[in-house]
Amino acid sequence: MLYLVHMDVHIPDTVPAEQAAEIKAREKAYSQELQRAGVWVHLWRVVGEYANYSVFDVESNDQLHEVLSNLPLFPFMTITVTPLAQHPSAIR
Template sequence: MEFLVNIKIEWPADGDPERWARIVAEERAMAARLAEAGHLVRIWRVPGRRENWGVWRASSASELHEILSGLPVWPWMDLTVHPLAWHPADPDPHDPRPESPIGLGPAG
């Protein structure tokens, strides 16, 4: 399954900057591992904010929760998760999904 995830970081204004630097380094290292494992597909920064949008893959919403709650910045995250489904007008010709059993294109 794919999910569109919006993550807003609510780090306290009086938070320790050294701790923040460590958390950011840990977060980037974990993001690289999650990307390598196929869970983090794409990610975009929202300019001027501690916020991002990403496409994530997991076998279920429960697995996605386990992944996201394991992130170092989890205690300061405000999340919005949108499950995604395949659309028959998707222009991606590289979509790897097999044909639908009812002949309407790739299965969703």
């Protein structure tokens, strides 16, 4: 079951640079683990922004929330979720 997810990142400058770097490193590792597991199926940078559009493939709303709320950057992101369905003109 697919969802389009928009993540907009804003790390306030009260977070020390080292801590920010450590959070981003954990975010990257976690993200790649989810990509390899087939859960985070697309990850695109929005040109000119510290933001991404992603597509997730999960079993349920609960699983998606668990995945997203465990993101190390979760406290610093504005996330918008759009549930997707099969399009009648799609060939796949």
